[in-house]
Amino acid sequence: xxxxxxxxxxxxxxxxxxxxxxxxxxxxxxxxxxxxxxxxxxxxxxxxxxxxxxxxxxxxxxxxxxxxxxxxxxxxxxxxxxxxxxxxxxxxxxxxxxxxxxxxxxxxxxxxxxxxxxxxxxxxxxxxxxxxxxxxxxxxxxxxxxxxxxxxxxxxxx
Numbered sequence: 001x002x003x004x005x006x007x008x009x010x011x012x013x014x015x016x017x018x019x020x021x022x023x024x025x026x027x028x029x030x031x032x033x034x035x036x037x038x039x040x041x042x043x044x045x046x047x048x049x050x051x052x053x054x055x056x057x058x059x060x061x062x063x064x065x066x067x068x069x070x071x072x073x074x075x076x077x078x079x080x081x082x083x084x085x086x087x088x089x090x091x092x093x094x095x096x097x098x099x100x101x102x103x104x105x106x107x108x109x110x111x112x113x114x115x116x117x118x119x120x121x122x123x124x125x126x127x128x129x130x131x132x133x134x135x136x137x138x139x140x141x142x143x144x145x146x147x148x149x150x151x152x153x154x155x156x157x158x
Contacts, residue, residue: 036082042069044078048086052095055135058083087131101134102127109138115157119144 036044046065050056056064062077078086091098105127113121125139126132144150 036078037076039069039071040076040078040082041086043071043075044082044086045090047078047083048090051087052090052133052135055133084129084131091131091133095133098133102130102132105132105136105138109140112138112140116140116142116150116153119150119153 043062043065046068047056047058047061050061050064051058054061058080062083066075066077109123109127113123119142121140121142123138123140126136127138142150
């Protein structure tokens with residue numbers, strides 16, 4: 001049976017689980033489907049700028065934006081959908097070169113996917129969703145029986 005490469009899966013799963021717990025607590029006070037507050041929208045806009053310009057991660061950018069805007073401790077953080085919307089809006093206004101950067105990152109991802117074809121790679125993250133900037137990492141999930149297979153392959157490839 002094929003499994004994910006342990007290093008990639010473990011680090012991403014651990015981060016996703018922690019983030020999920022934090023988001024459940026922070027979104028608990030808001031009714032489902034309710035419009036976000038002005039402060040939450042401002043946090044999302046500021047966080048989008050930090051992600052695009054400084055290359056911060058989603059969580060770090062939201063926390064830094066909330067701190068910069070002097071948000072109270074239990075202010076609801078923006079949802080992932082709101083952040084994606086704000087990122088697209090920011091990039092449309094301030095990053096005309098984003099399309100070329102995204103195409104270059106996708107071309108590089110394709111080359112690596114072809115090299116790793118034996119491990120059935122799948123692309124995820126910002127490069128897959130179209131929200132990648134020059135700071136974005138390319139996330140490839142690979143599948144193999146033994147994680148050592150991939151490590152040996154990468155060492156042999158140089």
